[in-house]
Amino acid sequence: MFSRRVPALHRRPRLPAARRRHLAAGLALLLGLLSGAAINGWRWLPTGNVVIGQVQGGAAGLPESAPLSGRVLVISPHPDDETLAVGGIIQDVLNRGGQVDIVFLTSGDGFAWDARATEKKPVVRASDLLRLGEARMNEATQAAQVLGVDRAHVTFLGFPDKGLQRIYLQNYLTPYTSRQTGMNRVPYQRALHPGTPYTGQELERQMNELLTRLHPDIVLAPSVRDHHPDHQVAAFLAGRLAPQHHARLYAYMVHGGVEWPLPKGNHPQLPLSPPSRSVDGQSWQRYPLSAAQEQRKAQAVSMYHSQLQIIPRFMQAFVRTNELLLPVPVQP
Template identity: 30%
Template sequence: MPATLPLSVQDRLLVVAPHPDDETLAAGELVQAALAAGATVRVLYATDGDNNPWPQRWIEKRWRLDGTARERWAQRRRQEAAVALAALASDRAIDVRRLGWPDQGLTDALMREDASVAALRAELDAFGPTHVVMPSLHDRHPDHSALHVMLELALLRRARPCQRLTYLIHAHGEGGGIALPPDPARQARKRAAMEAYVSQLSLSRGRLLALAARMECFVPIDAPAAREHECLYVQRPRATHWRAHDFLLVLASGERTLRIRARVPRGTRMLALEAGDCALHARVGADAIEIALPPGLRTSVAWTKWHRSGARVVVFDRTPWRDVDAMAGSAPRPIDARVAAGLG
């Protein structure tokens, strides 16, 4: 695996951030290195980070937060992001795009319809990146892993290839990858950029500055390849963890994307999984679900997740999205318990 990432004036780097501050935490030094090399850099924010209640309550000294309060917080985070990017860019230019999707709502957006994937494809087509810097599928924050799946679906529909580089913030490292060599000047500018996020540092200063001080590492990944599946075998978590979870499945076959969301009742042995005019038949075992695929969907790329439904007290997932063909691999270790109320 290469130890450095060569960039030049011909390159176009797209950094996709689920929330304002993720671009700095994950790629603040990479952005600087790309600009120094003459590459064109764009940051695409999926959300404005508006659903961030505990820092907002602390700073604004109010308990009840309505729609107006959330929009006020979103505006604050947009302003903080502008200051942070100015610190990273120095006298250079960073282009910015904002999708304005619901904070902590990207899983629902992914499962609801194709509009989010179409929007991402439009952004990719308009910018034409040579490199896409994107959240890892293994990130414990549900917005991060859902955005990864959205981006993969959008990239699958594009004819032009690009280098995918994943970053992992809310979990332990995956190992390997491209690590940027230490550079004190870049690190100082990244620290200054992170200091712009006053709203985020208000309750999590030590944790976030520690994350920002880590060596930046990016894992190059290949485009997911469609495989022939007669059946999908999806592992189940232990019973104590899956009872209140929905089973999510995304299948991409050519231009067609199938989304399935279902509750698996205890004691169920056979289950019909419905999506529009398509019904899949599943056999539920103690450790896995076996899903039979019709001929038209057997050549596909598949992702699955056990997703906590309803109101959340804890932001982070116990199990993020998984590539069905990688289910036998080991999952990253859980995040530290002190981060369980994560305010990202």
């Protein structure tokens, strides 16, 4: 049996391969934008109001934290974590007559996209990343001053961004060489102890030194459920050392999972709700901020010029009507 051939004039013309690829890429981009808009609470989509309603409901159901006071030490893995997570709490403690010290474990010198933006070139070298570390320390100092913390109460340890997990778990005694900067010792002269090796033992020794000197009543550190490896190490360090120095420990969150916090961008009228209501049986608490504290926190965030070039909507999403704290029970 012979098949009937369709006359050429009835055939649908086939698009060139390049055109098909362009159309597929355009469709993927459109779907990505719509998905992002849906989960980020854009009100012109039906899902936008759903996301915003979930955020408001999640925050409203949290217990309110008692105000913090006394001597407070904020452990920040990178320059910006302290402002994003507890910039309002820092102000509140100072307004109540307390003292706040901030220690930065790294100088943020491992974020290559940040270095590309600041250096304005597609390929960056180790020297560019070291300059980025200096720039981010400058930004951190300026942000702290906006929040009311002067330079004397800001400490940089200068350990490698994206290297803390390797240092703490594998290079406790032998120096780790940063894949980003090529350094195996603290390269920054303004650090607490320049030239000291990148080892877990040295990191822990310097944190012990700070805790002994500052003798804080309260330590604020990342949650063990934070998704960033550097933050997890900061959480382990705080959980190990704070009880030894008789300090109460509270956790905060910066990297709470895919797309957290929602919605992205500038929403100062909305609350901040946690990725999950509780961690290991402990409930997150809502720490309310005044309008003035929220406004000053936004100003402090704006000091991080390098970060705002790359992740502005993520940074802005933390400027809300409250912050989040998780009491960490002391292990017997």
